[in-house]
Amino acid sequence: MxxxxxxSVSLAYGPKPLLRDVSLGVAAGDRIGVVGxxxxxxxxxxxxxxxxxxPDAGRVTHARGLRVGLLAQRDDLDPGATVREVVLGDRPxxxxxxxxxxxxxLANLLGDVDLAAAAGELSGGERxxxxxxxxxxxxxxxxxxxxxxxxxxxxxxxxxxGHLAARRSALVVVTxxxxxxxxxxxxxxxxxxxxxxxxxxxxxxxxxxxxERARLAQAAEERRQNLLRKEIAWLRRGPPARTSxxxx
Numbered sequence: 001m002x003x004x005x006x007x008s009v010s011l012a013y014g015p016k017p018l019l020r021d022v023s024l025g026v027a028a029g030d031r032i033g034v035v036g037x038x039x040x041x042x043x044x045x046x047x048x049x050x051x052x053x054x055p056d057a058g059r060v061t062h063a064r065g066l067r068v069g070l071l072a073q074r075d076d077l078d079p080g081a082t083v084r085e086v087v088l089g090d091r092p093x094x095x096x097x098x099x100x101x102x103x104x105x106l107a108n109l110l111g112d113v114d115l116a117a118a119a120g121e122l123s124g125g126e127r128x129x130x131x132x133x134x135x136x137x138x139x140x141x142x143x144x145x146x147x148x149x150x151x152x153x154x155x156x157x158x159x160x161x162g163h164l165a166a167r168r169s170a171l172v173v174v175t176x177x178x179x180x181x182x183x184x185x186x187x188x189x190x191x192x193x194x195x196x197x198x199x200x201x202x203x204x205x206x207x208x209x210x211x212e213r214a215r216l217a218q219a220a221e222e223r224r225q226n227l228l229r230k231e232i233a234w235l236r237r238g239p240p241a242r243t244s245x246x247x248x
Contacts, residue, residue, distance in 0.1 A: 004142065007060075009055040032189055038190035046070075046172055050068050067140045087110070106161075128151040143159070144173075
């Protein structure tokens with residue numbers, strides 16, 4: 001059973017259609033990378049998938065009780081709350097301090113950040129890390145991440161890839177980091193001209209498969225053109241030549 005189903009979903013902003021009659025699903029254990037040109041609709045697709053944006057047409061269905069964690073491009077941190085409150089909520093210290101996973105997240109994303117500081121005092125990069133940490137310390141059935149490697153250094157990106165690979169939750173991620181996609185994803189969706197083309201494998205496999213699709217499409221077009229040239233030549237030979245043409 002899929003965690004999320006999209007059925008004939010369409011979405012447009014102004015005159016520009018971003019999604020056209022898209023149907024797809026995310027199953028438990030899926031690890032999907034979303035790629036495409038800037039402005040192609042990647043963020044719109046994952047926003048609809050996570051339930052943050054309603055489509056103009058079609059239906060989005062979530063499994064009952066589904067826990068979705070969304071990392072959007074813009075965070076909603078309360079500037080008056082402390083970093084500890086933002087990331088850990090009302091968890092008592094003995095609880096999160098004894099949890100190895102939470103300690104690992106804090107150490108690798110917020111190691112240099114004062115947990116008692118106000119969220120409003122954080123830099124843009126620190127806010128991004130805090131939003132990501134808040135997501136990762138919680139339990140989710142599906143993680144939907146929009147550019148999670150922004151503001152992360154190489155060490156933090158490497159850690160995040162390992163952390164996500166070890167989680168059991170399904171994953172849908174948009175990123176321009178090709179290494180990261182190969183490290184954490186096993187399927188690829190390409191958003192192009194309102195459609196979603198699906199490929200098996202990470203980014204490298206997607207590039208090879210796309211090249212092969214283009215080669216096959218070109219070969220098919222060449223065969224079609226050759227057939228058209230033969231048909232036109234036969235027509236130009238006149239009625240006598242047509243008498244030998246098989247009838248259908």
